[in-house]
Amino acid sequence: MDxxxxxxxxxxxxxxxxxxxxxxxxxxxxxxxxxxxAADGGPGEPITNTQILEFIGRNYGHDDAGRWFFQNGPQRVFVRLDAAPYVLRLADDSRALVTHTNAQVASVDSWWLDDDGQLYAMTPLGGGIVLDRDLPPLLEKMTADGGAPLLDALDALTPSQAIAAAFPGAYAAVPLHSIAARDVPKRLGFIPCPQADPA
Known part of the structure; x- marks a missing residue:
């Protein structure tokens, strides 16, 4: 925080x-x-000013209830999350993940694949969704038990069972679970659309 x-x-x-x-x-x-x-679900207006984006990124955090916010000076601006608190992309060298705020992801605690085919990671920073355009190349890099390609092992993934998934050279093998998309916020510990407390 600044x-x-x-x-x-x-x-x-x-x-x-x-x-x-x-x-x-x-x-x-x-x-x-x-x-x-924002609670009405509209797309809003994109913020494109680089300095503003960097300021938001440096002052982005969450409270103990799982509500994410931008701390704008003395005022807390709660954020509607359309997917997850972080959006994860492959680093420029494709050897690790980076958040949309340009923070390095040091480790992954678990992976979650939802019924829409979206991949999420629980990290020390918080939960994140893998950026759609980076999902295919990431899955190609990931491995299952014994170093087999993860893509070959996904057919064995069931709601009641996890498989080990690793990103060699970046993240050690941790469980990869299937999950219903509706359950992602609860499992990753965030509130998608924080509401004002009743007066």
Missing amino acids: QSVKDALARWPNVPAVHGWLSLDARGRWRLHPQGQ
């Missing part, structure tokens, strides 16, 4: 939080909802 944000929080600790103004789509793009209607 020092200027910490200073603002110390100076104005009781600024009310806001909801409905910011969302993160499934491709890692921040979107502004000028009317505060």
